[in-house]
Amino acid sequence: MAARRPLIAGNWKMFKGPGETGSFCRALRDADLGDVDVVVCPPYVSLAEAVQALAGTDIAVAAQNVHWAADGAFTGEIAASMLRELGVYGAIVGHSERRQFFGETDETVAKRIAAAEAAGLHVIACVGETEAEREAGETEAVLRRQVEAILPVADGEGLVLAYEPVWAIGTGKTATPEIAQEAHAFIRSLLDVPILYGGSVKPDNAAVLMGQPDVDGALVGGASLDVESFAAICQAASHS
Numbered sequence: 001m002a003a004r005r006p007l008i009a010g011n012w013k014m015f016k017g018p019g020e021t022g023s024f025c026r027a028l029r030d031a032d033l034g035d036v037d038v039v040v041c042p043p044y045v046s047l048a049e050a051v052q053a054l055a056g057t058d059i060a061v062a063a064q065n066v067h068w069a070a071d072g073a074f075t076g077e078i079a080a081s082m083l084r085e086l087g088v089y090g091a092i093v094g095h096s097e098r099r100q101f102f103g104e105t106d107e108t109v110a111k112r113i114a115a116a117e118a119a120g121l122h123v124i125a126c127v128g129e130t131e132a133e134r135e136a137g138e139t140e141a142v143l144r145r146q147v148e149a150i151l152p153v154a155d156g157e158g159l160v161l162a163y164e165p166v167w168a169i170g171t172g173k174t175a176t177p178e179i180a181q182e183a184h185a186f187i188r189s190l191l192d193v194p195i196l197y198g199g200s201v202k203p204d205n206a207a208v209l210m211g212q213p214d215v216d217g218a219l220v221g222g223a224s225l226d227v228e229s230f231a232a233i234c235q236a237a238s239h240s
């Protein structure tokens with residue numbers, strides 16, 4: 001398939017308040033990131049700082065979630081229009097930590113994606129099987145269910161998927177390039193948009209993962225928290 005410009009997104013999870021975000025982003029501005037699209041996804045309270053510190057660069061800022069309603073009585077939630085007002089470019093939706101620990105379902109993922117797209121936000125929608133599901137031979141069934149839930153709201157342009165096998169997230173157990181490629185090809189057969197790989201991506205495994213034909217970039221957790229390792233992953237993707 002035609003080579004797509006790789007996209008490397010850093011999912012900071014619940015790390016870095018505004019102060020640390022400012023210094024990280026200023027260092028990132030000066031780093032050599034190669035020829036890739038770069039997105040950082042700080043916690044909500046650090047988004048404004050990131051947008052400001054990265055103004056005038058090509059590095060985009062995205063949130064880690066977004067609510068489906070325009071506004072309303074939803075304590076603790078953030079609307080897409082509020083993110084737009086901050087100058088945020090997009091949002092991650094359906095991360096497995098949201099699915100596992102905060103009751104996110106295929107249905108709420110679809111609602112969030114639809115609202116984000118309607119507001120003009122780009123979306124990184126996450127899918128992936130658990131270890132038990134993989135061992136039970138259910139990987140394709142799970143991916144099919146998760147991707148099919150997204151299909152009705154997949155608006156093309158601004159939508160990116162991330163394949164993140166749950167067993168590889170934060171565990172140091174990266175999917176082999178073959179496992180990643182197989183899952184990405186399967187996902188692409190259901191929905192042909194850029195597909196990032198996520199799950200223990202590090203500077204030393206990024207190149208081989210990014211070298212797979214259906215891997216279009218990475219969603220990086222732990223290794224995105226350090227400018228040097230994040231830049232090294234961007235460089236690896238740039239050369240793959």
Ligand code: PGA
Pocket residue numbers: 011164168169170171172198199200201219220221222223
């Ligand atoms: P990890 O996280 O790189 O720390 O495994 C990836 C993710 O959860 O997006």
